[in-house]
Amino acid sequence: MAAPCRRMASRSLLQFLSCFSRTAVGNAGFRQFSSTSVCRATLMTQSVTARARSPWTLMAAVCLQRFPVISADCTPIEQQFRQMMRQMELEKSLLSDHELRLLEDAERMSRKQADDYDSDEDDDLGDQEIVLAQDLEDSWEQKLKSFQPTPRVTADTDEDLTSLERCLADSLFLLAEQQVGEGKLWLLPQTRWQDGETLRQTAERALASLPAAGLKATFLGNAPCGVYKYKLPKAARTESTVGTKVFFFKAVLSDSGPPAAPNAPLLWAKKSELQRYLKPSYMMAVDRFILGL
Amino acid sequence: MNTVFRKLQVSVTQQAFVLNQALTSCRATPSIQHPVWTAVNERQYKTMPTHGIGRWRHLLPREAPKKKKDRHQMKEILAETDTAYGTLNVKVSGYDMTLVEHYSQYIHNLCNRLGIKVAESYALPTKTTEVMLMQEQGTKMFVDAVLKTHSRVVQLSSLNATACPVFIDVLLKNQPEGVQLSVQEHTEADFHARFKGRPELEGLMAQMGN
Numbered sequence: 001m002a003a004p005c006r007r008m009a010s011r012s013l014l015q016f017l018s019c020f021s022r023t024a025v026g027n028a029g030f031r032q033f034s035s036t037s038v039c040r041a042t043l044m045t046q047s048v049t050a051r052a053r054s055p056w057t058l059m060a061a062v063c064l065q066r067f068p069v070i071s072a073d074c075t076p077i078e079q080q081f082r083q084m085m086r087q088m089e090l091e092k093s094l095l096s097d098h099e100l101r102l103l104e105d106a107e108r109m110s111r112k113q114a115d116d117y118d119s120d121e122d123d124d125l126g127d128q129e130i131v132l133a134q135d136l137e138d139s140w141e142q143k144l145k146s147f148q149p150t151p152r153v154t155a156d157t158d159e160d161l162t163s164l165e166r167c168l169a170d171s172l173f174l175l176a177e178q179q180v181g182e183g184k185l186w187l188l189p190q191t192r193w194q195d196g197e198t199l200r201q202t203a204e205r206a207l208a209s210l211p212a213a214g215l216k217a218t219f220l221g222n223a224p225c226g227v228y229k230y231k232l233p234k235a236a237r238t239e240s241t242v243g244t245k246v247f248f249f250k251a252v253l254s255d256s257g258p259p260a261a262p263n264a265p266l267l268w269a270k271k272s273e274l275q276r277y278l279k280p281s282y283m284m285a286v287d288r289f290i291l292g293l
Numbered sequence: 294m295n296t297v298f299r300k301l302q303v304s305v306t307q308q309a310f311v312l313n314q315a316l317t318s319c320r321a322t323p324s325i326q327h328p329v330w331t332a333v334n335e336r337q338y339k340t341m342p343t344h345g346i347g348r349w350r351h352l353l354p355r356e357a358p359k360k361k362k363d364r365h366q367m368k369e370i371l372a373e374t375d376t377a378y379g380t381l382n383v384k385v386s387g388y389d390m391t392l393v394e395h396y397s398q399y400i401h402n403l404c405n406r407l408g409i410k411v412a413e414s415y416a417l418p419t420k421t422t423e424v425m426l427m428q429e430q431g432t433k434m435f436v437d438a439v440l441k442t443h444s445r446v447v448q449l450s451s452l453n454a455t456a457c458p459v460f461i462d463v464l465l466k467n468q469p470e471g472v473q474l475s476v477q478e479h480t481e482a483d484f485h486a487r488f489k490g491r492p493e494l495e496g497l498m499a500q501m502g503n
Contacts, residue, residue, distance in 0.1 A: 220457065222454060223454050
């Protein structure tokens with residue numbers, strides 16, 4: 001209708017050669033996204049003569065999410081099952097090379113300490129007699145003690161709604177307080193569609209127009225994932241505007257850049273907290289595509 | 294009720310008809326001592342009305358017999374269209390084999406559930422990395438650890454552009470720690486990289502070319 005839907009897969013070349021890795025190296029809390037640059041097919045703007053004017057104003061919103069950094073804690077049943085499986089696997093397993101070596105060394109030591117020990121009978125093992133397997137284990141234990149893992153849950157950062165490090169085990173969504181009509185509302189960052197651009201470009205513009213600079217995101221696909229229709233109250237309706245339609249696009253946070261000013265009207269919320277900030281009908285539309293996994 | 298009665302009546306009349314026919318045939322040939330029995334083969338139940346009721350293989354289209362060379366032919370690499378991506382390789386790699394295998398099985402099952410066609414699902418050879426550390430006293434390097442990188446590939450034949458964001462979202466949300474995920478287009482080079490090289494053949498071909 002009004003918004004041109006370009007070839008959905010035209011940007012695919014750039015999307016494809018992207019590699020997501022989940023390692024601890026690099027920015028804590030962000031997936032490493034590497035995408036090789038391939039020449040994008042330039043989108044020709046089609047000029048449609050005599051396009052029918054629709055009575056709906058179109059807007060595009062971006063649902064920016066930060067994925068969980070660590071896996072969630074196991075429920076009590078999962079913990080019990082895990083313990084039982086570990087015990088079963090331990091009982092069914094065979095001895096590894098290192099454990100066999102431990103046993104051989106212990107046996108050799110006991111033979112050496114016996115009175116009638118003849119060193120010529122023993123095989124020539126060389127290095128293994130100098131560095132016993134037990135010594136290796138001790139050195140490994142020392143190294144493990146000097147390793148300090150960072151705490152999984154920090155109560156302070158969890159309370160701070162604007163911090164990106166909160167709730168590492170859940171996925172967070174960006175909410176912005178924007179001017180809609182007369183009043184300010186908390187909603188997913190949105191902006192109005194303009195002629196000659198695709199809806200996805202509108203969503204990218206919505207992300208770039210936020211006061212938090214440096215939020216780099218990777219959009220997943222050209223197709224919107226949800227839509228919200230809002231009819232204006234009868235008093236505000238005219239012939240040209242009956243209401244607004246908001247199309248949502250999913251994006252994944254790849255880099256956060258410098259932290260935003262504390263007064264910026266942005267916050268990162270979990271799915272369960274979204275209800276506190278969003279209006280009920282909007283929440284119902286958004287709920288459909290936000291995955292609570 | 295009426296239909297039941299009607300059926301009974303029909304069957305009764307049919308049975309009467311059959312009996313009449315049997316009687317007439319018997320009466321027609323009283324003298325012949327059933328030579329038909331010896332001529333017919335042992336399977337007398339061919340006259341049963343339900344004979345051959347379970348046969349289905351003759352209904353299938355004729356398949357050409359498979360030759361051994363066909364197993365290594367490459368499947369068609371689909372090109373992308375306006376609404377669907379072409380052949381994609383979802384590659385999962387990591388050090389922990391149980392995690393990598395379980396995650397690739399999860400991806401395969403997810404594709405089956407979402408209706409995304411999976412062309413192939415295979416494993417690439419394991420790459421072994423030896424981590425060498427310098428000794429504290431001395432200049433010799435010694436082997437500290439041996440790390441093995443396992444990788445599995447799930448090849449999707451066509452991914453709808455509307456299903457793509459949902460699919461990738463679910464994949465990324467469930468990615469375990471220590472496992473790398475990468476989505477790439479499938480190329481011929483990828484296919485040929487799976488086979489072992491044949492140095493003698495290549496040598497002979499080079500000689501022939503020269």
